[in-house]
Amino acid sequence: MSQRILIILLSLALGAVSGAFGYSLVAQKRRAVELSIARAEGRAEAEKAVADEMAALKPVVFAKAANSETKAGGVQFGYEYIKPRSPELEPFYKMAHDGDMLRKLPEVHAIDGMLMLPRPINYVTAQCNEVNAFYSPERNEVVMCYETMKTLLDRGTELAKENGGGDAYAQRYLDANVRFILLHETGHALISLLEIPITGREEDAVDQLATTLMQRFAGMDESTGVVTENLRMASNWFLVRSTGQYSLDAYADQHALGEQRYFNLQCLLYGSDPARYLSIVTDGDLPEARAKGCPEEARRISRSWLRLLLPYVAPKYQMTEEKANRLFEQRERERDRNTGVQYVR
Numbered sequence: 001m002s003q004r005i006l007i008i009l010l011s012l013a014l015g016a017v018s019g020a021f022g023y024s025l026v027a028q029k030r031r032a033v034e035l036s037i038a039r040a041e042g043r044a045e046a047e048k049a050v051a052d053e054m055a056a057l058k059p060v061v062f063a064k065a066a067n068s069e070t071k072a073g074g075v076q077f078g079y080e081y082i083k084p085r086s087p088e089l090e091p092f093y094k095m096a097h098d099g100d101m102l103r104k105l106p107e108v109h110a111i112d113g114m115l116m117l118p119r120p121i122n123y124v125t126a127q128c129n130e131v132n133a134f135y136s137p138e139r140n141e142v143v144m145c146y147e148t149m150k151t152l153l154d155r156g157t158e159l160a161k162e163n164g165g166g167d168a169y170a171q172r173y174l175d176a177n178v179r180f181i182l183l184h185e186t187g188h189a190l191i192s193l194l195e196i197p198i199t200g201r202e203e204d205a206v207d208q209l210a211t212t213l214m215q216r217f218a219g220m221d222e223s224t225g226v227v228t229e230n231l232r233m234a235s236n237w238f239l240v241r242s243t244g245q246y247s248l249d250a251y252a253d254q255h256a257l258g259e260q261r262y263f264n265l266q267c268l269l270y271g272s273d274p275a276r277y278l279s280i281v282t283d284g285d286l287p288e289a290r291a292k293g294c295p296e297e298a299r300r301i302s303r304s305w306l307r308l309l310l311p312y313v314a315p316k317y318q319m320t321e322e323k324a325n326r327l328f329e330q331r332e333r334e335r336d337r338n339t340g341v342q343y344v345r
């Protein structure tokens, strides 16, 4: 039997398991068509909301470094919440729409209006009829499906039962993962729009960007402990979707296996501050052999993404790499000070 036939037989026997959680290019094309039908109703309402709130928004991260009011800012993003047709997804539409979830993601907010892009990125929540999240290059949309939010909340609820975390834990699990996934898709959008050079797997590169953004651009009211917890919740989701047994399709997939994405994220977290995150290694979440190289790996990845994006920062916010790093450090100190203040009642 030829090797080719053997592979075909094997793949038939194992079944098509890949793409359990979207991100796939095939799904993107189909989704873009379906979305164009589903979105018409919600558009007018969403556009009005965008217009109303746009004026009040300014990127906060580099505000202090703004060169001058007269210099040009970057391209503003769009945000839209499309009403689902399925009643069971209604609570997730409400959650996203009423809280203006997309616009309020700290990392998205931080880079909104900061970059010179050929077209705006539009962030959309929608019913997709499958658990998915994706970037559509044709429509320039980053789409979060309500089905994904539902699945994340279900998983968060299960975890909360195990660890006694309650509803608040489940909601945090949902929020942290929505955030990571949207930043991952933002990475695909930036690579596509800016034709950013990537060698190696794009999926790995955008996981790295999402992690870096969550470490650098977290909200000013979020302590390092909260940021860490968010990233660990995101890495948990990688493991949830892993079975430990893989088909050929999974090995051939654009994404690394869930376990690999899990350890890569742990490595970046540990590597960003080995003294602070030593427990990641001592608790057994990251083997020592890998951990050794993580400080250098984390530094290189963070620096690489900064260098890749700096040329596209709008004149108003332009700065050197050194200055950007100083601002990141200053920002981290301020975040920890804001959240570490204690008082006696």
Ligand SMILES: [Zn+2]
Pocket (backbone or CB within 6 Å): 023, 184, 185, 188, 203, 206
């Ligand atoms: Zn992806």
